[in-house]
Amino acid sequence: MNYLHDFLQLLLFLILLIPLSYILGNFFAKVFQGEKHFLQPVLGKFENFLYRFSGIDTQHQMDWKEYTINLLIFNFFGFLFLVALQLSQQFLPFNPQHLPKVDLLLAINTAVSFVTNTNWQSYAGETTLSYFVQMAGMAVQNFLSAATGIAVMVALIRGIATRNGKTIGNFWNDVTKSVLYILLPLSIIFSIILLSQGVVDTFSHYVTAVTIEGQKQIIPLGPVASQVAIKQLGTNGGGFFNTNSAFPFENPTPLSNFLEVLSILLIPASLVFTYGKMLGSKKHAWTIFGVMLFVFLAGLAVSYYSEISYNHVFNTQKIMEGKELRFGIFNSVLWSTATTVASNGSVNSMISSLSPISGLIAMLNIQLGEIIFGGVGAGLYGMFLFIVITVFISGLMVGRTPEYLGKKIEAYEIKWSILAVLLPSIAILFFSSVAVVSKNGLSSLLNKGPHGLSEILYAFTSAAGNNGSAFAGLNTNTNFYNILMSIAMLIGRYGVIVPVLAVAGSLVKKNIAPATSGTLATDNFMFAFLLVAVILIVGALTFFPVLSIGPFLEHLLMQSGITF
């Protein structure tokens, strides 16, 4: 095993990630601050045409309630459209396999999942959805759900940065800009690179091949490259194929794998710098970035270590079950860590087959709130909630009414922030505990014992965390899971978005207090340390009990040779 090789690859990963996200982040800031940038001459006219065409007055500024209502309406229609597409796909074009209409509850679950940027897949792409639905439905929502996340983040930034204001921007303007200047250009570039690596992109029928043994094998195809690009960049993760990025047509080469991992974190990491730039505090952005990187690397290290540790039961140093031989341990673990921190549901290995500790880390990454880079936009506004709580507790400890970047953090902000932090956690625990004792919940289970517990816990963690990756081993395409998980996804998404916008709406009205030596600084090592502590303690306090009798217990049992 070549540890040095793995380390160098990680280094290369970071060397590319950090400068790229810095450059992109600053560019995004220009886009939202209305400054001139190089894409404006190319797309500016098209953008204005869109506004005129749809009758949007970008000058109209919205308060937080109007912004939220517009967002919810937009997402609701996205949901209706997705459901409609799935229910009528047999009448729609580009359905070479003549796939029938999707079952209603599955269609609802899938629609909710793509609208909430979760991309949980209770279905298998190649056997359920036509090319048309994949393109006009899933791919479109991949863009729009990501853009929704970015819009919320930008609205929040305005709330923090504006002094004595009322409005937090125009939702339609923010969504359009996000798609046009951020998601589309990057996706186009990335899908061309993927094409060059051999990712398929075609409207042809599935190909039937005859293997050497003389057996028939159906090889699914489709317009894949264009969808994989946004699936990775928009922290969506909904694979074109059931096996997602473990399938060679989604992820054919080491280079494609490397770039796909990079693209998972690219936009979330860039947005940290956008945040810093727009708030006029680059040092604060670096502090947040440092916190994210630290937790990410710590999780990666534990995960990697547990995978390469000698296994007594199987008498082996490395377990390759459930992993692509093409990628090996490091790339599988890097992927699982990156996707779970970043709320990207894509997989290139089977998380269920990872060591119990790796599985625990993957789960904990999501349970921390998808804030370590996190979903596009969502990661940062989620992190903001933890910043608010950190600022509040540590602000009290320096004897001042807590302030964040000059804005006072008072009861209203605390109320919404704590609600947004707790809702997804409560959803995870509540739905999992219902599932583990009910007949409907247990009948879908493949494994018993702690592994079974992990399977259920992971499913709801993934749903409420809007991650979308699956632990596998649990058949969730049942009415029970389709309904409960849809609710969990909605809570995980809008239970955070609405509070964040409410906080933005409250902050925007406040004056900005200048910093003094008595003010708690949010851009130094001390603050980074506290933020990490709050994130880990809140996460740990909530999930320590269940994780210890789930994956941790499984780890202990496996050590003594008991498996399930």
Next chain:
Amino acid sequence: METKKNSKALFDKKIISKAIIDSFIKLNPLSLIKNPVIFIVGIGAALTTLIFFTDLSEGNFSAFNLQIMLWLWFTVLFANFAEAVAEGRGKAQSENLRKSRTNTIARKKTDAGEVKVSAIELRIGDVVICETGDLIPADGEVIEGIASVDESAITGESAPVIRESGGDRSAVTGGTRVLSDNILIKVTSNPGETYIDKMIALVENAKRKKTPNEIALSILLSGLSIVFIVVVVSLKFFFNYYHITLSQDVSSVSIPVLTSLLVCLIPTTIGGLLSAIGISGMDRLLQHNVIAMSGRAVEAAGDIDVLLLDKTGTITLGNRMATEFIPAPGISEKYLADAAQLASLADETPEGRSIVVLAKDMFGIRERNIHELDAHFVPFSAQTQMSGVDLPATEKSHTKIIRKGSLEAIKRYISEGTKIDPNSQGNFMFTQMVGVDIALEGGTPLIVVENKNILGVIQLKDVVKGGINERFAQLRKMGIRTVMITGDNKLTATAIAAEAGVDDFISEAKPEDKLKRIRDEQSSGKMVGMIGDGTNDAPALAQADVGIAMNSGTQAAREAGNMIDLDSNPTKLIEVVEIGKQLLMTRGALTTFSIANDVSKYFAIIPAIAMSLFSTNGFNGPLSVLNIMRLSSPQSAILSAVIFNALIIIFLVPLALKGIKYRPESAINLLKRNILIYGVGGLIVPFIGIKIIDLILTFLKLV
């Protein structure tokens, strides 16, 4: 600080015994529900009690459940006790105030004449007469007359103060006694609404409203409590999963055990002490002789960014003092001092007294008997702008006519009638130059002439209060900028500002300037504190986020401010700021401590309830590796955690009452220290504490 005079021993026997009784009275659910965290503990305790007695009625006595039940009740009682002690101390404090509110008979003036009424019948606008020896029946304003008043009942200060109509010293407080003369007082508050009444309500917790930060913190604590309820309830289901699917024995996860886990996890430490912290903050304020109109104002004091102070009486002693003799060429300094002293012997103004004292200090020139000298004193008159002395000729010297006055006045005086002789001309130029220098340094020149010959210049200076520089340095460390307001010209103001070490000043200030400055600072997002006493300060006091009015000030000023300093000591604000900051810091530190504690409690309770899973012998299952404290048994582990959780409340009561230590230093240093003590300490202490309790329980065979 001498203002600590009202403080008392932390635990008074009387207060404690009353508090113990109150702890039980506060078990009333209606009163418990005001504190959600402790209310949850109360429900848990009641539930455990119910289970214990149900079991008992079925013939199953569980000593373990009994102990859990008792300690859960203790947890509630301890939290009640903390609040009761704080209230008791507040009550004791307010008793001093209440004494002054005795039912006095007032002499109300009506159209028909004088009527004797009880003080509680007085209403706003009534006019009462007070004579020597009378208690002033209510808060009010002197509308006629002048009197010396003994305010020791409320300030503890025995020296009488002067209260007179008009001007800045017209306000009187109910319960104080007139020592001489008689005055007419217009009543300005209804009974039960006086400042004293408000303060009593605040320290007695009866009408204490939660402050904004306290509300925010309560929300955070409630949120955490809710999530822990979900954690604990869901845990029961996760255990049942093992029972359903693999028939594991999960009977260890009983309701009393889960309640214990819940109570240990929810922030009971801070929850139990929160209101004690708030009450004792008001109590500490009162110990410093400051009356606050609301707890909100005290908290706001901790947030002050800019402090506006009047120069006179705050930064300087209030009067100009002689600090130096600068003789003209050919004149000795001692001669000048001697002449200056002679000219000032009968001058009873503070300035005159200071010249006499300075001459004595510098040259040992004693005060001479005025009558022996047979001198004729010329008092200061508005006409001449000079004062001085005429000494008859003696065998030693000829007639001396000494005058002192401002440059302008002396110039007029010596050029009167005659031309200035060439000798004096040179000296006059000299004095002019010296005068400019003095003004540059913030002083005032006073010229001394003898027989129209210029002897030299006395430098009069505003003397900056001793130690004020350090106090401003402290404020700067806290992150508070000080702004001096003065009517002086810019030159003088600059010099005094530099000497006192204020960060900024407004010279030649008019009342509107104060108001404008406050508004400007506020619009740039700053919190402004202001100290004032005059009626013209009232708008500024009202505009400021924290306005402290001097008790000696006018009624208008006292009504405009949100705090009143009974000692009328302007630097008191520093203490008020400290108390405000202490309040927040104590809450923050105990919250951190409370949450950090949870880590160790997990390591005590989770292995205790989960170690039976997949065990071969019934207790030492795989998860016993989490029992890093090596606690002797599951029961002992759970009980130790519950006991620690209850006892820590009692241990921290003194801290909650006194507040954690505040040192004026930068935020980052404060944070570092508090994180180290309450964060890291909060992680480690319970590990040790729980282990010790476990050893004791095992030793006593209680489990």
